[in-house]
Amino acid sequence: MKFNRLGSSNIPVSEICLGSMTWGLQNTQQDADQQIQYALERQINFIDTAEMYAVPPSPETYGKTEAIIGDWIRRHPSQRQDLIIATKIAGPGLNWVREGSPMTAKSVQSAVEASLKRLQTDYIDLYQLHWPNRTSPHFAKHWPNMIDFSDIDVDEQTTQMLDILHALDQCVKAGKIRYCGLSNETPWGISQYLKLAQQHNLPKMVSIQNEFSLLHNKDWPYLIEQCVHEDIAYLPWSALAGGALTGKYLKGARPEGSRWTLVQRNGLFRDTPQSQQAVAAYVDLAKQHALTPAQLALAWCKQVNGVSSTIIGATTLQQLQENITAFEVTLSEACLEAIKEILQHHPQPF
Template identity: 40%
Template sequence: MIYSNLPHTDIEVSKICLGTMTWGNQNTEAEGHEQMDYAFDQGVNFFDTAELYPIPPHPDRKSVTEKIIGNWFKKTGNRDNVILASKIAGKAEFSKFIRTSGFSKESIVTAVDGSLERLRTDYIDLYQLHWPERNTNYFGQRGYNHNTPDHWEDNIHQVLETLRDLVREGKIRHVGISNETPWGTMRFLEESKVHASLPRCITIQNPYSLLNRLFEIGMSEIAMREQIGLLAYSPLGFGVLSGKYLGNRLPEGSRLALFPNYSRYSSKMSIAATQKYYELARAHDLSLAQMALAFINSRPFVTGNIIGATSMKQLQENISSIDVTLSDDVLTGIEEIYNQIPNPAP
């Protein structure tokens, strides 16, 4: 395993971060525990979850994933050996069963306390805002429409004050953002620069894959100059970059078979790009999944590559991508395909 520090800290995390959003829906608790056992034995010490999980969110499965992780901590005693990240859900139609009050002080405190109870711990290493309160382009929206009313008033200072108080209480150690834009990222960073008592956001969890490299356009310079590390989610594009959907296949039990509305990475152009990446990987005796993940692992602005799997075979292949080094020929081939079909998935 390869390790690096969370930016601005001495906390050492594995480059491969274990994603958990299928546990409690596509995966049972026993399967989630098996995945944690295996990942931990392979040197993965960084787990990411959220109060919204499992996905798709549903009132009948509210926050089940955190409970599964908490039960594993109790069973194994491994809490202090794991760097744990979780998130507060933002306002949205699909999350209103959790709360409707956004990132008010009461909401954040309630969310943190709930996560701590479910996770059977008294601290969270990295606490993240799952998506912005304001209307902006996230979750597959390519462009920003400023004419969409959201009635949002800039409360970033107040949000950071609440998070600061929770840090002082020892309930969280560090803070991060997720699904953020360059504007939002800089607002958070500048607020903590101007007001030294406020916590600095040290990570941003955004989509990043061979099908969506939009992070490179506006965010990678911020990540490098400001040292805010990317936690790349959907590095395989909902499994599309495993190649399992090529040839019009729809494997039984796969995410797209179960949840056809999760089509963010399966447009005609995304499939065309995936076919080209598949052929490149085959030409160099690589699996498509490992090539796609190894590319993410190699990016200098990536702090953690958040993998997710529903089977142990997938998990083993994903984690072993850390041992794959892409040749100059492969990297050149990736860029050639990217120039032909850039960012087909928003």
């Protein structure tokens, strides 16, 4: 297993991060136990979760994933030190989470306490802001003019960011969290947090996780360049585009128990005619190189310069095993050139 430093922190993390968002809905405690144990056997030391999980999010599933991880920690206390646990505070918009209100210093502190309790641990290795208080160009809102940036009150947003950083600083000093990170952010958001941290001697954000895959690579090159030069770990999520890049949803297929059979809060926005065409091309290319479509997609993601650790999730142990083997694959120059050609034909399919 290859390990990379988590941005400017002193934490070495495996290049594979075990995602957990299905635990508590599609997966049981027993399933999670098996996945964690298998991951540890493969030297994966990084687990990502969130207070919002399981997904699709709902009042009934809120906090369940953290509780499942906490139950595992309770039964394996000696192995807590072997894990780097990352979790996240939900931003505004979910009416069952702090009535959908924006993140504040008070909500950060209360959310940290609640996560610690559910996780049954004394500290969180990486505490992340799941999405910003302002609307950001993520979750299919990345097309021109879908967001009116000129309507944003910059002073208000900056004040909120500083408020959040002060709360995170208190949690770090109290030993409740080790490092802080971002999620679903932009270069402007990163820059604001870096500037405020330097000006006020507050925690520097050491990582960011954004959606990134063969179907959605808008962070290359501008945001990833910033991450490399600012020593911020880049952590892709949905490297399989919500499962689309496995090919299992081609031609409208909906395998029983799969994620796309569940009601999605933002709809199946990744399922477009253009995405179907791109996925079909990648599936064919994978076959030509004796790989599974998932292996092709994940092997491509891990070789992108600037990627520190790729978040992968699975609903079965067999899927997890297949996904992990992708990180043993080195794509040939011919394969990478073929991928580049497909990317040129389908640069932004959803």
